[in-house]
Amino acid sequence: MELRFERRPLYLKETFSIAYGNYDKREALLIELSHQNCKGYGECVAIDYYRIDLQSFVLKLKEIQTLIESQKIIHPKYFFTFLLNLNLPPFLLSALDCAYWDLFGKLENKSFIELNHLPSDKLVESSITISVGEIDDQIEKIEKSSWNKFKVKCKGLDKNNVEKLLQLNRNIALDSNASFTDEDCIWLQNNPEVQKFSYLEQPRPINNYKILEKEGFANWMADEDCQNLESLDKLTPYYKSINIKLMKCGGLTPALEMIRKARKLNYKIMIGCMTESTVGISAACNLTGLVDYADLDGANLISNDYTTGSFVKNGKIILSTKSGLGIEIK
Structure with a gap:
């Protein structure tokens, strides 16, 4: 080799x-x-x-x-x-x-699917990320998009912006990248309207999650708090959902193990990504038959993708029919 x-x-x-x-x-x-x-x-x-x-x-x-x-x-x-x-x-x-x-x-x-006997007939749809910005600009991007699911990035909580997003009646999640305060989290998890968001991702900095209540109205999702298999047990009182990223957990092999354990613990599961080319996205696409959410827009956000493989088009996961992960350099 x-x-x-x-x-x-x-x-x-x-x-x-x-x-x-x-x-x-x-x-x-x-x-x-x-x-x-x-x-x-x-x-x-x-x-x-x-x-x-x-x-x-x-x-x-x-x-x-x-x-x-x-x-x-x-x-x-x-x-x-x-x-x-x-x-x-x-x-x-x-x-x-x-x-x-x-x-x-x-x-x-x-293919990876064949080698692991994974389901591939009902793949979840991916969201596309809306960057931090003025709320009117974010809403305009959502309304002009051909995608059906959206992850809206926030820097801190603006309650008026939350109301405006809820009025859209679209499939929207919020991702604060750890920028919400304890007070923000209390307001969100006690607000019945918040359950209209598909999930609220990583509200607080790492290891500051004990203010979260899993039984509240917010579908809290752990991202940076959920790094590996060992994270899952300690997060169960606080988070309903987890975001598994291959780079965080160490690859496809541990991701499969994390999915199995997360199911036993009754988590909702997302396969997520970072800014990646089709190399990373193609690998993650193979797991979308096992999970509840996908956020695999990384390659869609770059202008110089240098490979082909499985990909996401307007949110739809298109699996490669080639062997392995189906990755080829252009």
Whole structure:
């Protein structure tokens, strides 16, 4: 097996504004694993509020390259066990795990769906993100969009804006990126109208969730609070829903395990994304038959997508019919 990797810029179609800041570009680290003329791809992205340093990942890959290339082709779950022993950060672990699933599927001439016996006939529809901005501009974007589901970013809570969004009678979620106060959360979870929002994501900074009441009217969804399998038990009194992102949890292999456990704990589940190319989005699309919500618009927000695979069109998930994760470099 051969390992290659390179850093690639991702340019956004328009400035992406969230509570953490404004962004015109991201940088991705593309991973390629190859064997017998088949190539598998994975990706991770530098996200500043996760303190991701791609150069440190490059140095780590150079350090472990010989170990990875000496591995025989084995089932991905065993390859993941090997990766765990390398003590890799979750973002890098995810890129390698996804690349290996893509390669293994191509070698077996089977899709990820076939290899894992996953449902693919009833895929949830993805939302598209509406950046932080003036409420009238946000509403205009919603009304002009051909998508059916929307995630509206907020920086703090404006009750008048909440009222205006509720009056639209559209499928809308709110994402504060941890910018709501305790008082905001109390008002929201005690307001019956708030249950019209499909969910309210990451209202408070990490580990500040104990003000939340799962039994209230708000469908609180954990994002940054829900990093991995170990997060699930402690969040049950506070959150009704969780957002699983492959880069957060370490890839497709742990995401499948998280979904199984989350179902047992009666969570609603979303498959989410960050700013990613089709490499990352294609991997996540394969899990949309298992969940209640999807937020996989990352590749739709960039202007220089460099791969093909599964994709999202006006919210509809279009799965690749090719083997592995169906990823090909343009």
